[in-house]
Amino acid sequence: MSVVSHLAILAPGLLGGSVALAPKARGAAKTITIWARRPEVRIQLASQPWCDHVTSTPEEAVRQADLVVLAAPVERIIELAHTISPHVKEGARVTDVGSTKAALTRACAAALGNRAHFVGAHPMAGSEKTGWENGSADLFQKRVCFVTPLPSSDPAAVEDVARFWTHLGAQVTTVSPDEHDEIVAHISHLPQALATTLCTFLSQRPPAWRNVSGNGLRDTTRIAGSDATMWIEIFRNNREEVLRALRGLQTELEGFHAALANGDWLEVQARLERGKAYRDGFRP
């Protein structure tokens, strides 16, 4: 399967909407069928030029599909896997866009049984924006997309799903679902917890302070503007790993505090330099 003949996208938000936009733009899918939970969204989608079919149920949407993308929030993805399981084409590939992978991957693989192949994915292309209407054909360009096979996953299905995300412009990185959750706890969920906490802390200070801030605070807190409902699910689904990362960060912050309190300027400087060296090593 080098090009997907029939692609189904269920419950598109920002990521699912971008999956729909990107394949046609890049010739990665011939036919696109979409199901959305809310009828008003289905009506809007039906008038989009990149949408071939809109169905009123997820079951109908997947019947002809070679590749199904479950684009719902994390906790709805597992439900959807159960819903479509009896209706999905034999041998079809099923992937998703969920932000946590350990519990989800096992649950979806179990739900689909031997009938279809679930291969989890997580494109790191979220934003503080939400909704399919904010999607774009370029959203995945040069963004990392985790693909998270289980030891029991079918190698050909894993390859097909990896190829699909690559077609959309993403840089695929294959890791186990557990490793994925440990990584994103540190590089995504921890920064979210910090940005949110910096904002809740500052919200207790005079409101005028916000208006005199520079770009530093603006950038540091940008992701605090993200959708709370999405994030509560992520924290619920990755609690143990986030707690571990958070404890580590708190210890590190106590170290910074102690260096400052003790006037240990060599230590403060060493931390500033280590932080800068790490940050300077980011890809441009």
Place this chain on the structure above:
Amino acid sequence: MSVVSHLAILAPGLLGGSVALAPKARGAAKTITIWARRPEVRIQLASQPWCDHVTSTPEEAVRQADLVVLAAPVERIIELAHTISPHVKEGARVTDVGSTKAALTRACAAALGNRAHFVGAHPMAGSEKTGWENGSADLFQKRVCFVTPLPSSDPAAVEDVARFWTHLGAQVTTVSPDEHDEIVAHISHLPQALATTLCTFLSQRPPAWRNVSGNGLRDTTRIAGSDATMWIEIFRNNREEVLRALRGLQTELEGFHAALANGDWLEVQARLERGKAYRDGFRP
């Protein structure tokens, strides 16, 4: 003084270089004289079209100046105020770009005595970039510039300095030096401590993780790439206020940790929503 007849800029870095570029662009100064500590920088500056005179000493630079901008790092600004004090024109206005204001403002005002008028300023237009060659005529456009008079400051001098920064495009906010240091401890120095600490923490994890991060981590940590030498001075000069802000943030972070550890999802959600409400209230 609606337009500065003769402007002297001492020790220009990113901010001082932008002060030099901006006035001519906006007709805010007729003549610009610059002194830089390093001879090679003086040679480069002498060939810039916006630079009328370059002097080999700060004393020479200020002799004819109606307005002097001390653009050095915080701890050199006080030294410079002492150096120029016997040479500055009677009644001249002296301002600066230092990131902390309480100790600096008092020391500079004392150094200049009754001869010239020191009115501290802090344009919130820093960046992780440094050096006069990265300056731009637009750097202060719509950026906040704190002006920090003392009770003893001459009202006409305060007005002149505020008008100068306004001419450069900045939005002037007048606060006391102590209030300034409390505000920036929260909205600038605390985010820097957090970004640095997040980076030093992650630098102890597998290096490959950095390469799979999304824009969230990238933005949250951007300022960790800032110049360590500049920041060590800021932390040294604003230690008490930063410690106070840091302690408050640590308590707030313990609250987030506790809510997550207890699975108190209503509390986690409330924090996410409070953080989002605060962030959504930023000026666009």
